[in-house]
Amino acid sequence: MTFRVVTNCGPAEAYIERCIASLRGQTVHDWTCAITIDPCGDATYGRALAATAGDPRFDVRLNEERRWAMHNLVDGIARGGAAPDDVIVVLDGDDHFATPRALEIIGDTYRRFDCWLTYGSWIAEGLTPNDPPHTRGAWPPYPSDTTDFRSGPWLGTAVRTFRKWLWDRIDDADLRDDDGHYFRVVEDQACMIPMLEMATTRRARHIAEILLVYNRANPNAVGRVMLAEMRATAGRIRARRPYRPIEDRSGKREESWLLEKETLEATPAALPATL
Numbered sequence: 001m002t003f004r005v006v007t008n009c010g011p012a013e014a015y016i017e018r019c020i021a022s023l024r025g026q027t028v029h030d031w032t033c034a035i036t037i038d039p040c041g042d043a044t045y046g047r048a049l050a051a052t053a054g055d056p057r058f059d060v061r062l063n064e065e066r067r068w069a070m071h072n073l074v075d076g077i078a079r080g081g082a083a084p085d086d087v088i089v090v091l092d093g094d095d096h097f098a099t100p101r102a103l104e105i106i107g108d109t110y111r112r113f114d115c116w117l118t119y120g121s122w123i124a125e126g127l128t129p130n131d132p133p134h135t136r137g138a139w140p141p142y143p144s145d146t147t148d149f150r151s152g153p154w155l156g157t158a159v160r161t162f163r164k165w166l167w168d169r170i171d172d173a174d175l176r177d178d179d180g181h182y183f184r185v186v187e188d189q190a191c192m193i194p195m196l197e198m199a200t201t202r203r204a205r206h207i208a209e210i211l212l213v214y215n216r217a218n219p220n221a222v223g224r225v226m227l228a229e230m231r232a233t234a235g236r237i238r239a240r241r242p243y244r245p246i247e248d249r250s251g252k253r254e255e256s257w258l259l260e261k262e263t264l265e266a267t268p269a270a271l272p273a274t275l
Contacts, residue, residue: 001030001085001107001110003028003030003032003103003106003161004032004033004080004081004082004088004089004164005023005033005034005091006073006077006090007033007035007036007076007091007092008036008072008073009036009038009093009094010093011040011041011042011218012044012094013042013043013044015095015096016093016094017047017050017051018096019091019092020048020051020058021051022097022102023091025100026097026101026104027100027104028104028107031057032058032059032081033058034075034076034077035048035052035061035093036061037061037062037063038066038068039062039063039064039065039066045060045062048060048093061079068183069184070183070190071182073187073191074175083164084163084165084168084249085163085164086164087110088161088162089160090158090161090188091159091212092215094221095158095212095213095214095215096213097212098210098212099209099210102159105209106118106207106211109207110205115203115204115205116162116163116166116195116198116203116249117160117162117163117166117192117199117204118159118162118205118207119156119159119160119204119206120139120159120208120211121137121139121159121206121208121209121210121212122157122159122210122213122214123136123138123213124137124216125213125215126215126218127216131216137210140155142155142156142196142201142204143201144201146201147200148242150193150237150240151238154234156189156204157188158188158214159207159212160188166198166199167191169198170195171194174190174237175191178236183233183237184229185222185230185233186230186233186234186237189234190233190237193242197243197244197245198243198244198245199245200245
C-alpha cells in the first residue's frame with residue numbers, strides 16, 4: 001500500500017519542521033508527500049526545504065499567491081501521481097502525527113476492513129480556557145446507521161484518508177463556491193461529506209487511536225481568524241444535494257449520483273467548529 005501525503009501550509013514557520021519530522025519518523029516508508037505553501041511573509045518555505053533536503057519523497061512548492069486550502073489540496077493530490085488504489089493522507093503543515101505508527105495503523109485498517117476511507121482521531125494542543133469541550137478532540141464515529149451526513153454533527157475529521165479512486169468521483173464543482181472559486185476554508189467537509197455519502201458507514205472506518213496532534217496554538221489558524229467564513233461555507237456545503245451510495249468502484253461519475261431531492265436547509269449555527 002502506497003500513501004500519498006498532502007500537506008497544505010499557510011503561515012507555519014514555527015510548526016512545519018515538526019510536521020515533516022513526524023512524517024519522516026513513520027514506521028511505514030512507502031509514501032510520498034506533496035507540500036504546498038501559500039506565501040504569507042514568513043519562513044515556512046525555507047524551513048520546509050531545509051527539513052526535506054535529500055529526501056526525494058518530498059515535493060515542496062511555493063505558490064505565487066495565496067490559493068488557500070482547497071486549491072492546495074486539489075493541486076497536491078494531482079502532483080502526487082497517485083494510482084487509483086493509493087491512499088491519500090491529509091496532514092496540515094501546522095499539525096503533526098502523534099505516533100510513528102500512524103501510517104501503519106491506517107494501513108492495517110484498510111487491510112482489515114476493506115474500507116475506502118478513514119477518519120479520526122486527534123487531540124488538540126494549544127487550547128485556551130475559553131475553547132469549548134469539543135475542540136479537545138477524540139471525536140466519536142458516525143453511528144453505523146447514519147445515512148445523512150449533511151444535517152447531523154460533523155465527525156469526519158483528521159486524520160482524513162481516502163482511496164484516490166473515491167476522490168476522483170467527486171464533482172469538481174462541489175469543491176467550489178457559487179462563483180466557481182475553490183473554497184478557501186472548510187475543505188474537509190467539502191470533500192469528505194461526498195465521499196462519506198458514497199462509501200456509507202459500511203466502507204468508511206473511524207480510527208479510535210490518537211493519530212494526530214491538532215494545533216490550536218497557531219494564532220493564524222483559520223478556526224481562530226476566519227470562523228464566520230467557515231460557518232457560512234459549511235452551511236452552503238451542507239445545503240447541496242447529497243451523493244448516492246455506491247456499491248463498488250466500477251462505472252463513470254454521472255450526474256445521477258446526486259440524489260434528486262429538494263435542497264437541504266442549512267443550519268450553520270448548529271455546526272461544531274471545523275478542523
